[in-house]
Amino acid sequence: MFYHKRNTVLTSQYNQFILITEEVSAAVEESGIRNGIVAVTSNHTTAGIMVNEALECLESDIDEALQRLIPEDHPYAHARILRSYGSTAGNPTGHLKAMLTGYHCLFPVVSGEIQKGEAQEIYFMEFDGPSQRTYSITVQGE
Amino acid sequence: MGEVIDIHTHPAFFEPICGSEGLLEQRRQALGLYKTGTARLEHIHNQMQCAGIDRLALLPLDLSTQENQVIGSNEEIRLLVELDPQRFIGFASVDPYRPDALDALEHAFGDLGLAGLKLHPSRQNFSPASELLDPIYALCLRYNKPIIFHAGLSLEPNTTMRYANPLEFETVAARYPRLRISLAHFGFPWVRETAALLLKYPNMFADTGLLYFDSAREFYEEVFTRMLGKYWVDRSLRHQVMFGSNNPRFEQIRMIEALRNLGWRASTLDLVLGQNALEFLG
Numbered sequence: 001m002f003y004h005k006r007n008t009v010l011t012s013q014y015n016q017f018i019l020i021t022e023e024v025s026a027a028v029e030e031s032g033i034r035n036g037i038v039a040v041t042s043n044h045t046t047a048g049i050m051v052n053e054a055l056e057c058l059e060s061d062i063d064e065a066l067q068r069l070i071p072e073d074h075p076y077a078h079a080r081i082l083r084s085y086g087s088t089a090g091n092p093t094g095h096l097k098a099m100l101t102g103y104h105c106l107f108p109v110v111s112g113e114i115q116k117g118e119a120q121e122i123y124f125m126e127f128d129g130p131s132q133r134t135y136s137i138t139v140q141g142e
Numbered sequence: 143m144g145e146v147i148d149i150h151t152h153p154a155f156f157e158p159i160c161g162s163e164g165l166l167e168q169r170r171q172a173l174g175l176y177k178t179g180t181a182r183l184e185h186i187h188n189q190m191q192c193a194g195i196d197r198l199a200l201l202p203l204d205l206s207t208q209e210n211q212v213i214g215s216n217e218e219i220r221l222l223v224e225l226d227p228q229r230f231i232g233f234a235s236v237d238p239y240r241p242d243a244l245d246a247l248e249h250a251f252g253d254l255g256l257a258g259l260k261l262h263p264s265r266q267n268f269s270p271a272s273e274l275l276d277p278i279y280a281l282c283l284r285y286n287k288p289i290i291f292h293a294g295l296s297l298e299p300n301t302t303m304r305y306a307n308p309l310e311f312e313t314v315a316a317r318y319p320r321l322r323i324s325l326a327h328f329g330f331p332w333v334r335e336t337a338a339l340l341l342k343y344p345n346m347f348a349d350t351g352l353l354y355f356d357s358a359r360e361f362y363e364e365v366f367t368r369m370l371g372k373y374w375v376d377r378s379l380r381h382q383v384m385f386g387s388n389n390p391r392f393e394q395i396r397m398i399e400a401l402r403n404l405g406w407r408a409s410t411l412d413l414v415l416g417q418n419a420l421e422f423l424g
Contacts, residue, residue, distance in 0.1 A: 012188040014395055072359075072396075079357035086174040086297055088353050090393045130188035132179070 003031035003139040006043075011129035015066075015097075017050075017059050018124040020135070025114055027137040034112045036141015043102040043135060046094030046128035048101030054121040070096045094128030101125050109141060144412045145196045147231070147419040148394060150290065150326055150351040150386025152214075153200040157182045158225060159218040172205075172213050174298045178390050183226065190229065193394040196416070197229055199386075201260040203289065204235040204246075208267055209300065220254040230284075231423065233290065236278070238268050244277055251285040257423055258282075263305035270305065271313035279318050284423050288347075293325035294332060295354060297391065303347045308335040315343040322422055326386065327352045333369050338381045347422050349386030350401065350414070358393065358400035365403050380410045382384040384418045390392070 001107050005027050009018060022026070028038050052058060076092035105122060108115040116122075124135055154169045157180050170176050185367050190198065200222055204215030212235075219232040231384035234250035236243050236259065250256045259282055259354050263270050270291060281421060282289055293308050300418060308329035315323060322348035353361050366375060385401060387394040 010182065010185055010188065012192065014192055074356070075360070079360065081297070081354060085177045087178065087391045088358075088393055090353075090357060090396050130185060130192050132182065132185055 001033050001035060001140070001142055003027070005137045006029075006134055007136070007137065009085055009124060009133050010129050011047075011126040013053070013064060013129050016126035016129055017063075018126065019054055019121055020044075020124050021054075021122045024122055024137055028109055028139055029112065030137065031139040033109060033139045035139040036109050036139060037106060038109050038114060039104060039137070039138045039140075040108050040122055041136045042098070042124065042133075043082065044098070044103075044133060046091050046098050047131075047133050048098040048099040048103055048125040048127065049105050050105075050123045050125050051105045051120050052123065053119040054123075064095075066097050066100065075138070091128040095129040098125070101123055109139065143415075145416040145420070146194055146221070146384065146398075147197045147199065147416045148195050148197045148351045148387050148389065149192075149324070149384045149419045149422070151197065151198045151200060151311050151389045152391075153180065153198075153219070153222055154213050155181050155390060156186065156222060158222060159214060165268055168211070169213060171299070172209075172211060173391075175391060181390070189389075191396060193398050195394060195398070197231055197232045199233055199257070199290075199419070201233045201266070202235040202331075203262055204240070205259065205266065207239040208237065208265070216250040216254055216256060219256060226408075233258045233260045233262050235262075237266055238274050238278060239266075241387055244281060244353050247278060247281055247416040251281070251284065251287055256287075258288040258290065259293075260290045262296075262301075263310065264292060264296060264303060265301040266299060267306065270311050275314075279314065279321055283318065283321055288322035288324065288422050288424065290324045290326055290349070292327070293329040293336070293348075294327045294352070295320060295330055298351070300301040308332050308339055311346070312339060312343075315346050319345055321345060322347065322424065324349055324422060327388065328365070328383075330354060330365070333365055337370055337379060340379045344382070347382045347418065349384045350397070351386040351388030351392060351395060353388075353392040358396040362397070362400040362404060372405075375404075375414070376406045376410045380406075381418060381421070384422060385415045
């Protein structure tokens with residue numbers, strides 16, 4: 001069996017952590033698939049998917065670490081007008097941060113339950129907001 | 143800190159006035175913004191909040207005779223203002239070659255209550271100093287409405303830099319000293335010419351909607367500390383420069399942040415970010 005769903009989220013911050021674990025669990029339940037795999041994928045190159053523990057302190061540390069590794073004030077080659085867009089590509093930091101988090105996560109589904117650890121939560125990671133974003137939830141199995 | 147106004151934005155992709163895929167694609171091609179999507183007003187509000195912007199000036203473009211299209215009509219601008227009067231300042235546009243140009247503009251000011259006029263000489267194909275424009279300038283004076291002129295480089299199709307050099311506008315500023323006019327994009331690449339005009343003519347303004355190279359921080363440093371003298375805006379032009387982003391082509395959040403990093407006095411920043419726009423709007 002195959003199930004696929006696209007969720008849209010309107011982000012409100014330049015960089016933003018958005019918990020989507022409940023949406024993913026609900027999609028698995030809606031799929032009716034008992035045993036298989038669930039994949040969560042971002043449709044963007046400046047927004048990622050991250051799995052980590054949902055603690056305020058960790059969100060702060062992760063945000064700070066990403067800013068330290070990828071500062072806003074740096075001579076990025078991507079800072080230029082793109083003719084194919086007709087607009088400024090002012091978002092090199094978004095691309096690089098999304099590269100670090102990756103654009104997807106994957107979990108087993110067993111007896112209708114996502115097999116994730118106690119501390120694991122799924123985040124949609126905005127790195128060039130505010131924006132209208134889309135992510136996909138795909139469940140495959142039986 | 144006072145109110146922050148973005149005096150230069152294009153609402154062509156706002157959802158209430160861009161309701162179909164066909165119109166979206168038409169506006170992408172017309173503005174040369176090939177991957178811009180429809181924007182819900184909630185997204186616009188989020189963007190404003192994130193950038194710390196209180197109000198946006200919305201600029202349409204009437205190309206009736208040149209290209210048989212209108213990129214946001216005056217009525218559509220009025221609709222957007224009605225949807226959010228606290229956040230939106232509506233400008234009118236009129237194609238000067240329209241036989242009913244004066245009636246259309248009078249309707250925009252008198253009935254629709256729009257706050258000013260946007261003209262784009264290099265795309266609407268007229269010289270700002272042409273006598274064709276005199277009745278339009280007179281009408282703006284009668285209603286005490288300012289004019290924003292496109293000036294300098296445009297990345298839009300069907301647009302050369304003819305009629306875009308800031309010096310094209312000197313005759314207008316001199317002939318109509320009570321008419322408030324703004325040169326959009328600071329007239330880039332002729333930013334020194336724009337600075338010279340602002341120095342001489344107190345009825346001239348310019349906006350900061352220029353981000354043609356580099357990051358916002360790098361480009362504003364280049365323009366406002368090297369192409370122009372480091373202190374020119376802060377000392378001499380502080381009452382005539384207005385924050386304008388040219389969104390969605392350029393980015394509000396990083397542009398406003400870059401302006402705050404230019405080393406201007408706090409009082410100059412207040413003027414540039416909002417007070418000068420209030421003065422310009424009358």
